[in-house]
Amino acid sequence: MRVKCALCEVIENIDDYSLQAKKLRNRPIHTYLCEKCHDRIKEKTEERVSTGNFRFYRSPLVEDDF
């Protein structure tokens, strides 16, 4: 099955019977990432975790006017 990477838009052919293909078919919302982008994101995430700056949600800076 042909899949398109959500980040760099490269089109790849993955095995119809692979776990990844199954996942994509079951959940069409699930976006495909090519190996390169997947690794890049993983690296970035690990980098942030190790520096302690990792946040799942960015908390907005709100100043309260009293």
Ligand SMILES: [Zn+2]
């Ligand atoms: Zn990609």
